[in-house]
Amino acid sequence: MSQTLALTVNGQAVRLTVDDPDMPLLYALRNDLGLIGPHYGCGLAQCGACTVHLDGAAARSCVLPVREAAGRHVTTLEGLGTPERPHPVQAAFIAEQAVQCGYCTNGMIMQAAALLARTPQPTEAQVKEELAGNICRCGTQPRVVAAVLRAARGG
Amino acid sequence: MNAITLHRRALLRAGGAVVVAFGLGLRPRGAAAWTEKPVATDQVAAFLAIGADGEVTVYVGKVDLGTGVRTGFMQIVAEELDVPLARIRVIEGDTALTPDQGPTYGSLSIQNGGVQLRAAAATARRALLRLAAERLGADAAALRVEEGVVIAPDGRRASYADLVGGRALDLAVDANAPIKPPEARRVVGRAVPRVDIPDKVFGRFAYVHDLRLPGMLHGRPVRPPALGATAEAVEPDSVRHIPGVRQVVHRGGFVGVVAETEWAAIRAARELRVRWSDWAGLPDQAKLWEHVRATPVAQVQVTSERGDAAAAIGGAPRRLAASYDFPIHTHGSMGPSCAVAAFEGGRLTVWSASQATHNLRKQLALMLGMPAEAIRCIYMEGAGCYGRNGHEDAAADAALLAREAGRPVRVQWMRADEHGWDPKGPPHLVDLRAGLDARGDILGWESEAFIPKGAGGNVDLVAAELAGLPREGQIHPGNIIHNLALPYAVPAVKTTCHRLESTPFRPSWIRTPGRMQNTYANEAFLDECAAEAGADPVEYRLRLLPRDDPRRREVLERAARLAGWETRPSPRPDREGEVLRGRGVSYCKYELVRTYVAGVAEVEVNRRTGAFRVTRFFCAHDCGQIVNPDGVKAQVEGNIIHTLSRTLHEELSFDRRAVTSLDWASYRSISFAEVPEIVIELIDRPTERPWGAGEPAAAIVPSAVSNAIFDATGVRLRSVPFTAARLRAALQGA
Ligand code: FES
Ligand code: FES
Numbered sequence: 056m057s058q059t060l061a062l063t064v065n066g067q068a069v070r071l072t073v074d075d076p077d078m079p080l081l082y083a084l085r086n087d088l089g090l091i092g093p094h095y096g097c098g099l100a101q102c103g104a105c106t107v108h109l110d111g112a113a114a115r116s117c118v119l120p121v122r123e124a125a126g127r128h129v130t131t132l133e134g135l136g137t138p139e140r141p142h143p144v145q146a147a148f149i150a151e152q153a154v155q156c157g158y159c160t161n162g163m164i165m166q167a168a169a170l171l172a173r174t175p176q177p178t179e180a181q182v183k184e185e186l187a188g189n190i191c192r193c194g195t196q197p198r199v200v201a202a203v204l205r206a207a208r209g210g
Numbered sequence: 211m212n213a214i215t216l217h218r219r220a221l222l223r224a225g226g227a228v229v230v231a232f233g234l235g236l237r238p239r240g241a242a243a244w245t246e247k248p249v250a251t252d253q254v255a256a257f258l259a260i261g262a263d264g265e266v267t268v269y270v271g272k273v274d275l276g277t278g279v280r281t282g283f284m285q286i287v288a289e290e291l292d293v294p295l296a297r298i299r300v301i302e303g304d305t306a307l308t309p310d311q312g313p314t315y316g317s318l319s320i321q322n323g324g325v326q327l328r329a330a331a332a333t334a335r336r337a338l339l340r341l342a343a344e345r346l347g348a349d350a351a352a353l354r355v356e357e358g359v360v361i362a363p364d365g366r367r368a369s370y371a372d373l374v375g376g377r378a379l380d381l382a383v384d385a386n387a388p389i390k391p392p393e394a395r396r397v398v399g400r401a402v403p404r405v406d407i408p409d410k411v412f413g414r415f416a417y418v419h420d421l422r423l424p425g426m427l428h429g430r431p432v433r434p435p436a437l438g439a440t441a442e443a444v445e446p447d448s449v450r451h452i453p454g455v456r457q458v459v460h461r462g463g464f465v466g467v468v469a470e471t472e473w474a475a476i477r478a479a480r481e482l483r484v485r486w487s488d489w490a491g492l493p494d495q496a497k498l499w500e501h502v503r504a505t506p507v508a509q510v511q512v513t514s515e516r517g518d519a520a521a522a523i524g525g526a527p528r529r530l531a532a533s534y535d536f537p538i539h540t541h542g543s544m545g546p547s548c549a550v551a552a553f554e555g556g557r558l559t560v561w562s563a564s565q566a567t568h569n570l571r572k573q574l575a576l577m578l579g580m581p582a583e584a585i586r587c588i589y590m591e592g593a594g595c596y597g598r599n600g601h602e603d604a605a606a607d608a609a610l611l612a613r614e615a616g617r618p619v620r621v622q623w624m625r626a627d628e629h630g631w632d633p634k635g636p637p638h639l640v641d642l643r644a645g646l647d648a649r650g651d652i653l654g655w656e657s658e659a660f661i662p663k664g665a666g667g668n669v670d671l672v673a674a675e676l677a678g679l680p681r682e683g684q685i686h687p688g689n690i691i692h693n694l695a696l697p698y699a700v701p702a703v704k705t706t707c708h709r710l711e712s713t714p715f716r717p718s719w720i721r722t723p724g725r726m727q728n729t730y731a732n733e734a735f736l737d738e739c740a741a742e743a744g745a746d747p748v749e750y751r752l753r754l755l756p757r758d759d760p761r762r763r764e765v766l767e768r769a770a771r772l773a774g775w776e777t778r779p780s781p782r783p784d785r786e787g788e789v790l791r792g793r794g795v796s797y798c799k800y801e802l803v804r805t806y807v808a809g810v811a812e813v814e815v816n817r818r819t820g821a822f823r824v825t826r827f828f829c830a831h832d833c834g835q836i837v838n839p840d841g842v843k844a845q846v847e848g849n850i851i852h853t854l855s856r857t858l859h860e861e862l863s864f865d866r867r868a869v870t871s872l873d874w875a876s877y878r879s880i881s882f883a884e885v886p887e888i889v890i891e892l893i894d895r896p897t898e899r900p901w902g903a904g905e906p907a908a909a910i911v912p913s914a915v916s917n918a919i920f921d922a923t924g925v926r927l928r929s930v931p932f933t934a935a936r937l938r939a940a941l942q943g944a
Binding site for chain 2: 192
């Protein structure tokens with residue numbers, strides 16, 4: 056009863072064989088594709104740790120059945136940018152040192168990058184509003200906001 | 211050779227060919243490498259090795275729990291040895307390789323662990339210079355070191371690699387080996403960027419959650435619906451239809467599933483049919499504080515006593531009394547606890563984000579009936595834990611399941627496991643009484659805390675408890691008696707801790723255990739005294755601070771100045787209109803012997819609804835010598851935000867059987883919109899010893915907020931969390 060799905064992950068066409076097409080995308084990314092950027096935090100769409108881009112929009116991969124990703128473009132933190140070609144939000148997170156344990160960081164960056172794609176010059180209030188569903192227990196919020204605003208300013 | 215490498219699954223295919231094998235950028239040290247190396251804390255080689263290529267390896271028993279302390283350790287070694295940061299690597303919390311420096315708690319990583327490491331590096335430097343002096347025929351005092359190369363006045367050079375590369379540094383640590391004087395420091399005291407952040411930002415950082423071993427299975431515990439229930443019957447057939455399920459493990463109250471894939475393990479854990487016995491041994495949450503007061507007392511500890519406080523209060527013209535309570539909390543780590551366990555040749559290797567791998571090893575040995583020498587625990591970073599969360603318990607789950615399965619097992623808890631089964635910060639209740647003279651000065655102060663017995667130590671493993679396997683059977687909530695004694699000079703004082711026999715949930719420490727709850731009670735009650743005296747809260751505190759220690763006064767004065775403190779009594783006189791504003795101060799000398807911290811909270815309260823916001827938080831912080839100012843600042847920010855979350859929202863919910871607040875909707879965490887503007891002033895003391903920064907600033911948060919709300923409204927909140935509903939009720943009652 057395993058099933059093969061075709062999707063695009065970080066710009067590459069992939070075929071994924073899964074036992075259960077209802078499995079959340081997160082497990083396919085982490086375990087089948089070895090992509091460790093997205094994290095399991097709650098599995099309930101409550102914390103943001105698992106955030107990826109689905110056709111450019113931020114999505115919680117912990118509740119998205121993998122079958123719904125078929126035929127679509129998924130981008131993970133690894134695909135957003137690299138040390139050689141960082142996404143502006145990634146560069147700004149380094150500049151602002153906006154990370155403690157970093158477990159939430161994937162979600163913060165992916166959510167913020169999705170915001171900047173829609174709204175390149177957000178206000179501070181818009182940044183906070185966008186990140187309302189992202190939890191950080193270590194207390195990086197002020198630095199995260201500063202980093203997103205820095206990225207919007209162009210570094 | 212049996213090196214374990216990360217498993218890269220090749221299920222990613224295009225046109226039938228494997229096109230990508232995503233590298234995980236990490237090759238963990240494996241079970242085979244049980245290197246014999248010195249780990250005794252009096253040996254330099256326990257802490258440092260210089261390779262043939264001149265690379266410096268630092269071995270530390272203290273671990274980076276996401277705080278950035280790894281970078282701090284590297285700075286300390288880079289400074290004392292004059293080697294570039296890029297040539298230093300750090301190995302943390304590996305029982306086979308690192309010294310046992312005690313658990314990573316109590317804000318002691320730099321204060322103790324860093325100072326030990328500094329002494330080892332300074333000892334090594336002195337020895338290396340002596341060797342170089344011989345080699346180069348120069349006077350050791352005339353040598354200088356640049357980037358790991360010793361240079362004589364005539365320009366001749368000998369690198370550390372030339373001198374000792376690849377050989378063990380066979381030296382005893384000299385605690386008095388000369389360290390770099392402040393004026394010569396180039397790395398310590400600077401805001402060096404953290405070494406882990408780039409990998410975390412690019413999705414290349416491997417947490418323990420990301421470790422994959424060849425042949426590894428995925429496990430999930432299946433916890434009982436009541437804390438004390440046992441599994442009377444387990445039906446493995448109920449999960450046979452799930453592809454990839456390998457095994458169901460059952461022993462007493464311990465039930466777990468093991469599967470080829472993580473998703474199969476999750477499904478099996480959800481669908482497994484188990485008949486549980488009934489158990490309903492928890493107290494009624496609505497009567498929690500009555501339960502605490504009625505719990506038998508194991509020990510009475512008087513933590514400070516001067517004069518006859520009871521008589522002083524009894525004879526005082528003005529008397530005050532109040533009770534402050536702080537609820538049960540979960541650590542609420544972002545990433546549920548995780549571990550990987552592998553048995554091989556009678557030995558067990560466990561990868562864990564434990565803050566105490568050396569202790570975990572002993573606990574696993576006890577539970578499994580194995581000699582500790584046959585177990586190796588290796589630290590890998592997890593999500594920030596803020597204390598003893600579920601990491602050790604996940605390790606025990608993984609070890610039990612791996613033993614049954616005969617293959618390596620990775621266990622990651624689900625969110626409900628973490629919220630439901632991590633050990634809890636116990637309920638904390640403090641009664642206070644004070645007597646004031648006609649001027650409002652304190653004549654006598656008495657406090658009584660009702661808190662569980664025990665100190666730091668090992669928290670029993672859930673799996674051992676549920677399976678009825680050997681365990682220590684003691685409770686260890688952390689050193690929660692600290693800071694009940696006052697940092698002020700009061701003529702008569704008595705502070706007493708009633709150490710309770712038991713507490714409803716398995717207790718452990720969460721960031722600033724006891725110190726924060728006691729400081730909350732003291733600093734809020736002191737504010738009540740100041741209000742009774744009609745005194746300005748900052749001035750009132752300054753009057754009480756002993757004069758022999760100028761650093762105490764300085765931190766408080768600087769916090770007040772930073773906040774633009776307006777000198778006047780609380781509450782503010784003009785309490786009109788719908789939105790009220792106020793400010794509150796708090797001060798703490800951590801454990802009365804180290805880091806000084808003072809802060810001011812500003813709040814905005816809607817008088818009609820009780821909704822309020824902390825708009826700004828100011829903090830002055832003196833932790834002695836600062837190794838990395840940006841790192842300290844980040845810790846202070848984290849302390850304030852995390853503790854604000856605990857103060858505003860957090861409270862465990864439970865029924866008679868188990869925890870019922872099992873997700874982030876029922877156990878709320880602070881949101882972006884609620885995070886105040888934070889203004890921090892660090893007081894650096896390069897000539898003093900370094901103290902901790904991971905906890906002290908948390909101590910002042912709940913009291914500063916209670917005091918600010920009082921200033922704004924004239925209403926005093928004494929029960930955490932300070933919810934809008936509670937404030938509304940208090941305002942209506944006022
Ligand atoms: S893990 Fe997906 S939102 Fe928490
Ligand atoms: S950095 Fe640890 S949860 Fe955000």
